[in-house]
Amino acid sequence: MSVELDFSTSFGNAWFPLPVFTASGCASSGRELSQFFPLNEIGGVVTKSIMIKPRLGRPTPRMAETPSGMLNSIGLQGPGIDAFLANDIPWLVSTGARVIVSIAGETVEEYAVLARKLRSVTGLSAVEVNISCPNVENRGQVFACHPESARAVIEGVRRTLGGDLPIIAKLSPDVTDIAAIAREVVDAGADGLALINTLLGMVINTSTMRPHLGGKTGGLSGPAIRPVAVRAIYQVHEALPHIPILGMGGVRNGSDAFEMVLAGASGISVGTASFSDPLATVRIQRELAQLLVEKGFTSLRQAIGFAHRDDEVNGE
């Protein structure tokens, strides 16, 4: 990395020296990847979305590879917030990693309970509020699909969490107007947005002639969804140019990450790419730095939303 590049970024009052993160649900709680690179050499670790109670998740098969992507149907398997805060967070913090805890609830109240438990935890950089997991029993519970429920969750979390810890709301691309949802959650107190969660999909096994996944439907991720993510980031940055966006969805190399920065992302999360390359997060971060320097940027901030510059000139 060139010494002349300011590679730092911010989400609310959280400052990060580096801009590439793991993606929630794609790094477990960090230990597994720490065998391959030091976790403090990336922007930060976004943990899997944690719920109040331990959860076994959905039945297998939980995975299907698709062209340039995959479907997953995990169903938020996890140990529950108490065990997670007792076992996983202290270890993560001890590695010097910057930690963004992702939370998921089944009701507005559950999100508030989770937020209350995070108030007293030291060493956290931010909270990701996952209101868009597609792998829940009731699709109606995808809070990010409705402006009112999205707002209610974020308001509840903001109120219980207090004012210090930044909130990053994770949104679903499976909506008609993602900028409208983004406005609601920012209004309700979100400091940043994570775009995008997986798209809802299905594979039918032509041998068994039944849905392949145990949970029938699953979340589509990988390079196949990158154009959808770039579009969502572009639209939201256009609507809310001062709100930091954590961009994700099929980023496989530095050029993919750069594309999202140009669309308006202040940081990048790497998910499915880590499944095929354990070093993907650090590699993509290094490649992004090289690209920024090559293109003549002296800071990441200059490049955020750079693809919008003609619109600004035209006064649109």
Add this chain to the structure above:
Amino acid sequence: MVALIMGQINRHAEQVTATVLSNKRVGQYHQILLNVGEVVKHCKPGNFVAINVGGPSSAMVLRRAFAISRISDRGEYGGTMELIVAPHGSGSKWLISQPEGAHIDLVAPLGTPFGIPTNPVRALLIGGGYGSAPLFGLAELLKSRGCRVDMILGASAAAKIYAPLEGKRSVSSLKIYTEDGSTGIMGRVTDPLEQLIADGEVDVIYSCGPMGMLAAISTIAKRNEIVHQCAVEESMACGIGICMTCVLPIKGGDGNITMVRSCIDGPVMDGELVLWDQVGQPQ
């Protein structure tokens, strides 16, 4: 036997560029010999590797997991590793098409290996189809520790039996079962099991193969209170414990069901702990 995730996970795992030294067809399978270098020193029977398939612009974005068949850290090439590949899907078909000299992106060693007894025992190794692949390396290790090693292999038909000549030398006895009787005895690997145990021939069972076979062996092993270490096969997206797709239900210490990852808590598991009838069922 199910490793608890307390210490460092996959402590010796590395991402390396391997070179194909040879690639030949053996029955319905391909035997691929790779030069992997120093990493071979940490590979144990039961460990597996995760391989990128299709090249850099491939639409196949997930790694493929393969059991390590045998390893050698001697010879003119240094560390070598043998994989037995069944060309089932587009990823394994790509791998068997790789010529000598091709470079392969590989992560190894992964997962929990077979536990090796500290005292010499009578070990029965049971393999189904190409599930026999990791058992020959295990047989060599057990034999070097003074164990008596008997082996039973089974498959639907003769062409699906993998039993290389050199592998046969490391076992005291080898029985083959096929469902169509095209080679060996007509029947299943579980047919002689009760009798062998009753005759006092078996202290520990090691197995690798289809889940149905592992479940059937587990039932018999449990009934007779014989230790059964089985290497399970579940579809994986990453092989390193981060995707949570390869989970299996096991009986936890508190009596409740827990879902463990077959990539890091396995692939070798205590057959008695796996809740075979719960695999793939909603919890």
